[in-house]
Amino acid sequence: xxxxxxxxxxxxxxxxxxxxxxxxxxxxxxxxxxxxxxxxxxxxxxxxxxxxxxxxxxxxxxxxxxxxxxxxxxxxxxxxxxxxxxxxxxxxxxxxxxxxxxxxxxxxxxxxxxxxxxxxxxxxxxxxxxxxxxxxxxxxxxxxxxxxxxxxxxxxxxxxxxxxxxxxxxxxxxxxxxxxxxxxxxxxxxxxxxxxxxxxxxxxxxxxxxxxxxxxxxxxxxxxxxxxxxxxxxxxxxxxxxxxxxxxxxxxxxxxxxxxxxxxxxxxxxxxxxxxxxxxxxxxxxxxxxxxxxxxxxxxxxxxxxxxxxxxxxxxxxxxxxxxxxxxxxxxxxxxxxxxxxxxxxxxxxxxx
DNA sequence: TACACGTGGTT
DNA sequence: TAACCAAGTGT
Numbered sequence: 140x141x142x143x144x145x146x147x148x149x150x151x152x153x154x155x156x157x158x159x160x161x162x163x164x165x166x167x168x169x170x171x172x173x174x175x176x177x178x179x180x181x182x183x184x185x186x187x188x189x190x191x192x193x194x195x196x197x198x199x200x201x202x203x204x205x206x207x208x209x210x211x212x213x214x215x216x217x218x219x220x221x222x223x224x225x226x227x228x229x230x231x232x233x234x235x236x237x238x239x240x241x242x243x244x245x246x247x248x249x250x251x252x253x254x255x256x257x258x259x260x261x262x263x264x265x266x267x268x269x270x271x272x273x274x275x276x277x278x279x280x281x282x283x284x285x286x287x288x289x290x291x292x293x294x295x296x297x298x299x300x301x302x303x304x305x306x307x308x309x310x311x312x313x314x315x316x317x318x319x320x321x322x323x324x325x326x327x328x329x330x331x332x333x334x335x336x337x338x339x340x341x342x343x344x345x346x347x348x349x350x351x352x353x354x355x356x357x358x359x360x361x362x363x364x365x366x367x368x369x370x371x372x373x374x375x376x377x378x379x380x381x382x383x384x385x386x387x388x389x390x391x392x393x394x395x396x397x398x399x400x401x402x403x404x405x406x407x408x409x410x411x412x413x414x415x416x417x418x419x420x421x422x423x424x425x426x427x428x429x430x431x432x433x434x435x436x437x438x439x440x441x442x443x444x445x446x447x448x449x450x451x452x453x454x455x456x457x458x459x460x461x462x463x464x465x466x467x468x469x470x471x472x473x474x475x476x477x478x479x480x481x482x483x484x485x486x487x488x489x490x491x492x
Numbered sequence: 493t494a495c496a497c498g499t500g501g502t503t
Numbered sequence: 504t505a506a507c508c509a510a511g512t513g514t
């Protein structure tokens with residue numbers, strides 16, 4: 140199997156079925172000479188890391204409306220960017236987004252570097268994102284390998300070695316298929332194919348443009364590929380979150396440390412999250428009441444149960460941790476999801492007793 | 493190499 | 504419903 144065998148039918152399919160996305164220049168426009176804006180390609184690709192298209196759409200629109208250029212994003216305040224990213228997850232992406240924008244302005248004259256090697260050296264841009272920007276925005280014949288491409292290639296070549304060990308083998312196979320013509324459309328076509336036809340479960344092999352080339356389909360094993368090594372069971376952790384509301388409606392929040400879970404995001408003061416429930420440590424002396432509901436949340440690598448404590452505190456109270464945010468300056472949507480759940484649990488009427 | 497790092501939709 | 508899954512990167 141060589142590149143023309145795959146790219147011709149794949150690009151033909153893409154010309155007819157390319158998904159429409161706010162950041163994408165479709166195949167017709169692309170033929171007419173319209174070039175995608177590297178800033179928008181970069182922003183969308185970072186947002187799409189481990190994240191679905193449906194989840195990204197509105198975030199992309201809000202970011203580009205508020206910061207239309209990389210220069211404007213670079214000049215934004217950290218807290219504004221983190222608040223706008225809230226709910227999208229993997230918050231290191233937002234921290235690196237700002238670092239990258241500022242590096243583009245400081246080191247590259249406000250213009251994204253035009254090749255994958257230089258892109259790769261920027262914060263938050265790894266092998267996938269560098270190849271994607273280079274191929275889509277700059278027509279570089281870079282090989283774009285994401286989870287979709289791994290799945291499509293594993294099936295095309297009937298690679299039965301399990302992931303993640305098979306990653307390098309799959310990347311080599313993908314490189315063989317990458318054409319020098321329309322590499323950006325090829326990359327997007329592979330990802331669209333993986334998202335809509337060559338899906339993880341119940342792939343639609345009967346309408347696949349590559350059905351005649353697919354060795355896994357020939358062998359009847361397409362749905363079982365790619366194989367994956369068994370994953371570890373998620374441990375349980377517990378903690379306490381404290382929601383203090385001042386008489387004037389201000390709420391007590393604190394900025395989390397830059398590194399680690401939810402780094403750089405606002406959250407409610409609380410205990411650590413551990414397998415054994417930590418000792419209470421309220422951020423301010425008050426008559427703390429346990430909320431009627433606990434909060435359940437699952438992160439990538441553990442399950443969490445939070446006990447929510449609430450209290451009213453008098454004006455003028457000086458907190459031991461965090462700072463009060465005025466009611467008018469506070470939006471639950473600017474919190475990471477687990478913290479928004481705490482807010483929702485604390486806002487319920489107290490348990491009847 | 494292996495693990496940390498979010499979230500919401502699907503099965 | 505618990506598990507799986509999504510356009511990965513940094514350490």
